[in-house]
Amino acid sequence: MSAAPAPFGWGTILRLGLVQTALGAIVVLMTSTLNRVMVVELALPAAVPGALVALHYAVQVLRPRWGYGSDLGGRRTPWIIGGMALLALGGVGAAAGTVLIATAPAAGFALAILSFLAVGIGVGAAGTSLLVLLSTGVAPRRRGAAATIVWIMMIAGFVVTAPTAGHLLDPFSAGRLVAVSGGVSAIAFAVALAALWGVEPRRPRAAAREAARRPFRQVLGEVWAEPAARRFTIFIFLAMLAYSAQELILEPFAGLVFAMTPGATTKLAGIQNGGVLAGMVLVALVTVRARGRLASLRLWTTGGCLGSAAALLAIAACGAGPDAPLLGGPGGLLRTCVALLGFFNGVFAVSAIGSMMGLAGAGGESRHGTRMGVWGAAQGVAFGLGGFLGAASVDVARLALGAVVPAYATVFAAEAALFVVAAGLAWRIGAPAQAPRPDLSGLAASHG
Known part of the structure; x- marks a missing residue:
């Protein structure tokens, strides 16, 4: 019988916090930058971006199914990476859809809706499995500290991305919006990938078989x-x-x-x-x-x-x-x-x-x-x-x-x-x- 893996050290907790930083970096562009562009530059009603953000929350009602999927697979890392990939694609697609609304409203709104759905699914799939990975690897006494670190690092993603993206967007153009969103999404996904590398221990196959029954x-x-x-x-x-x-x-x-x-x-x-x-x-x-x-x-x-x-x-x-x-x-x-x-x-x-x-x-x-x-x-x-x-x-x-x-x-x-x-x-x-x-x-x- 193999020995139980050692609890995560502080360095590993910080690495997993970087995944939340990457997640926050993409989400903040959806809730702040694209919201402002739709209302100000495109002169759309504020209810439009509000409804899109609500859509990204609504789809997260499916989180139990995604968590169940990670139970079946026996590993959380693939779900985190897959969720981050979908989140990154959704971030780029939402920016492209926002730009497209100005010239082709029907296609633009369709792309924006699909992209916000992708963002909601990505956040839910990655966030759920990340918390499971933390909960299985962090010693009980460190859970409060781990939660604080992860939450603060997510806020750090907001704090760093918003002003940086704002600086890169001036002078504003549709091309710049898509390029900045694409750059943020690509960097965030790369950071999450590097942070997850080699962190998760192998799960005993018996546990996966138990879930599959x-x-x-x-x-x-x-x-x-x-x-x-x-x-x-x-x-x-x-x-x-x-x-x-x-x-x-x-x-x-x-x-x-x-x-x-x-x-x-x-x-x-x-x-x-x-x-x-x-x-x-x-x-x-x-x-x-x-x-x-x-x-x-x-x-x-x-x-x-x-x-x-x-x-x-x-x-x-x-x-x-x-x-x-x-x-x-x-x-x-x-x-x-x-x-x-x-x-x-x-x-x-x-x-x-x-x-x-x-x-x-x-x-x-x-x-x-x-x-x-x-x-x-x-x-x-x-x-x-x-x-x-x-x-x-x-x-x-x-x-x-x-x-x-x-x-x-x-x-x-x-x-x-x-x-x-x-x-x-x-x-x-x-x-x-x-x-x-x-x-x-x-x-x-x-x-x-």
Whole structure:
């Protein structure tokens, strides 16, 4: 009998994080650059790129099937590479379709729709199998830190690609748009390929044979029949719905209620993202080094949800109460509450991903990918619905209540209630067994 492979070192975790960096680099062009070109240069309604982005989320409901496919094959790397290849092709095709809309609308829209579908499938297939690979290879105590590293490296893909592509696109032309998109996609795919080379250990053939004995519907039914898996699915959906619902309403709230300028509300988003990063880093540092309760991802997930609920209620109260400039200038109290919202969002998000890694392996290796796919589908659908429902709820509340402040306060309070329910579900989910305290002496020098 062969010995079990050694857990991934920090270097290997960083390499797998590069795959997320590559994924983020392509996706950011779809959600920002192409969105702007369609609305500004092509003068299309904002609903057009919005519908295309929603389409890329909707197709991710098929994540369980892709996870099941990786269970059958016995290896995750081919699914990650295949997903990244489809994502890269979708990125180029979306840019070409956007350009084509100006001269041949029917062909352009058809190509754009197919390309956004390819992007959604690529993100789902690659992202699901990447998380499975991490969850099977990372020691339990390192899961929170691994989730933080991977998430931050995905954000790094956004941060590096957006300004670089923006610089290369000036002066703007259709040819430049396709060339830049093609270049980003090619580089991202090459980076992902290099990062994955030789990382995944060979899976025992017995595990693959065990997965092959049962059809997809049966395996999916078995996963859904598990109380912990079902509860965690509902938790992911509710928490991510609340997380994404405030994305499109926070800046309009600041502008309407506090008379903040567009520049000021953009800075507000920066404050929130800074809080998210701080929360993630804190969880990573504490869970790696702490013992006992402080090392429990269940505790951090629950606390992050409750803290997010409290911050949303505080933001709702800001509109009706006096403004205390805790961070200086008008809207200071609002900025403080938004920073806290970002912090607790970061705490719950990275803790939930770490918990997901631990729970994915419960019940047998043959259902690992399917289980992760179910949770990924819940997350994708919640993200797709959250922004729309948040904005639509504000419009409905304004019509019903006839005033701006109560309308926004009602929606923020509803989001807080979702977080409270999610916290209750998170607390009932058993925490994975804790591993012995790891040796961190080789963190800087480790190469996996």
